[in-house]
Amino acid sequence: MKTLQVDVAVIGSGTAGLTAHKAARLQGKRVVMIESGPYGTTCARVGCMPSKLLISAAEAAHAVAAAPGFGVHPGPVRIDGQQVMARVRSERDRFVGFVLDGVEAIADEEKLRGHARFIAPGKLQVDEHTIVEATSVVIATGSSPIVPPEWRAAGERVITSEAVFDWTDLPQSVAVVGSGVIGLELGQALARLGVRVTLFARGNKVAQLTDPLVLQSADEVLARELDIRFQTSVAKLARSEAGDAIALTSRNGEGEEKTEQFEYVLVAIGRSANVDKIGLEKAQIELDRHGVPLHDRHTMQCGKSAVFIAGDASDEIPLLPEAADQGRIAGENAARFPDVQPGLRRTALGVAFTDPQIVTLGASYQQLCVTHPGRFAIGAVSFDNQGRSRVMLQNQGLLRVYAEFGSRRFLGAEMIGPRAEHLGHLLAWACQAQLTVDAMLDMPFYHPVIEEGVRTALRELALHLEKNPDDVPECADCSPGV
Structure with a gap:
């Protein structure tokens, strides 16, 4: 069994692992990335990209079905399942190919194949062939679907x-x-x-x-x-x-x-973090009740140790943008340990690509009921009669926006509505910029656009912010878990 000495060892080569490897490498450190499974990120292989390919085919079929509502009557619809799935697999393989090209560009001496597990703090064993001694370790082992x-x-x-x-x-x-x-x-x-x-x-x-x-x-x-x-x-x-x-x-x-x-x-x-088979009991770090290392979400450091965690393995938010941000923070801090510094954690933004789309951003309603009980106002708009939405025959759903009494700062929103992915981005940017509702209403709104619905909700929110918080009835469903 050979021994390899490095500054940073990264366990996993998904989005978080690849980003952590790059971040540590850019600081001139000796880095090795260890992978036991196939290369290619969860997003590209089995997640966001192939699912959107299937959804796009479904949207095409639905557009034909919805066309008579506009007075357009197409002929009989035939869905070729084999053709649908052939395109899904072909384009999926293309996206995976882009990831594999990136992995191929990494020097061979910086990649190690096999299952890694801790045998002591700062020491990993990879299968039965290599001992890796590392100053810092990044855990980026991803997650797996739960099946009883x-x-x-x-x-x-x-x-x-x-x-x-x-x-x-x-x-x-x-x-x-x-x-x-x-x-x-x-x-x-x-x-x-x-x-x-x-x-x-x-x-x-x-x-x-x-x-x-x-x-x-x-x-x-x-x-x-x-x-x-x-x-x-x-x-x-x-x-x-x-x-x-x-x-x-x-x-x-x-x-x-x-x-x-x-x-x-x-x-x-649901999915569970892949942390149960990497010998965490030998890493001398504290775990939560699910066996996930306790860590600081701003530095991704596990306790005060030289172990960092990123991506789905952290059991925080299983989204690609979050994995990339966590990977960068973990990789940079692993490289400069013990000089650990907080990194940028962006405003939360989640999108479900249903139709209508479902979007949450910033602080959720449930979070605000805990952190701001009686101290936040709500504005809303229904898309049922919103102009542009009705024009497109996509007039379904509801948007609710939240802001803080006193400061009038915009705090977050939840919605189901047409093209909500775009509304969500605009509102997430406003939230991260810590804009007030008044500043948001000063922004330009074109006509006719779905964003006019956002303005309607913000106008109602502004009116509610004028009230004394004591005059706003307590919500009946403010308890966690509702």
Whole structure:
């Protein structure tokens, strides 16, 4: 077994790992990046890019279906599932290829293949071939989809989103378990492509929403075209007698059970950080109850140690922009340890590419009910009769915006609405710039645009900020977890 001495060892070569490697390398340090799985980021291989390819195909099919509303009547629609999935796989491979080109450009001596685990602080063993002694270590091991063992025992037709993008054709039916971003995006896309889809949600929550009124709007809007069973859990999964389907037994809020058959069951109930098999007990760092290292989110340092963490492994926000930012901060601090400095953490921004899109930014409603009880005002706009939205026949959804009494500073927003990804970016920039509502209303608004809906919500917010906070009724749903 050989020994390798470096300044910084990075475990993982996803978005966070690649960014950490580059950040440390730019400071002139000796860096090695260790990877046990395939190269190519989660986003490119099985995440944001292939899912958007599937969603784009679904949007094309939906546009044809919606055309008669404008008086445009196309001919019969034929969805070629094999062609749809061929494009998804082809373009997915193209995106992965770009990542692989970047990995290939890294010097061979800075890459090490194999599974790394701590055998002591600052010392890693990679398989049975290399000991890596590092001044600092960055953990960027990513995350994996959660599948309960008893569900997995039902066979290979119980899948996660990662399996979807290797399909060569669209199935006849899919049960989606979970109403988070992944479940909603893929469930709606498959349904629009002609797949019989039923989505099972344990509660009433969808995606990342916490505002009860926006959540109510989202529930109603999405249920208009998608078979969503709220307050319904999965009681049992079993392979069919022929082996070509899964029998799913669900249980609703009244305790009533129903068994249905689906070609696949797509499990989308969350992801867990890949930190359980890297010997953290030997790293001498403190862990939380999930086994994730406790760390400072501004420096990504684990306690006072020379270990840093980034990306999905941190169990914070499993998004590519966050992974990149965390990777850069972790890599820079690992390189200059012990001179650890806080890095830039941007305003939170999350997008679910459903239709309408779901966006949250800045402080959420639930967070503000804890940090600013009785000290924040709310403005809102419904997209039901918003001008440009109605012109496009996309007039569904609700936007709620929040600001602080006294300072009038804009704090955040939650929404479901047309082209919300763009509204979300504008509002996230305003939030990070710490603009007041008055300053935001001074900005130009063209006509007719969806952004005029933002102005309507901000105008209502400004009026509410004029009131005494004591005159604003306490919200009934301000407790954490609502």
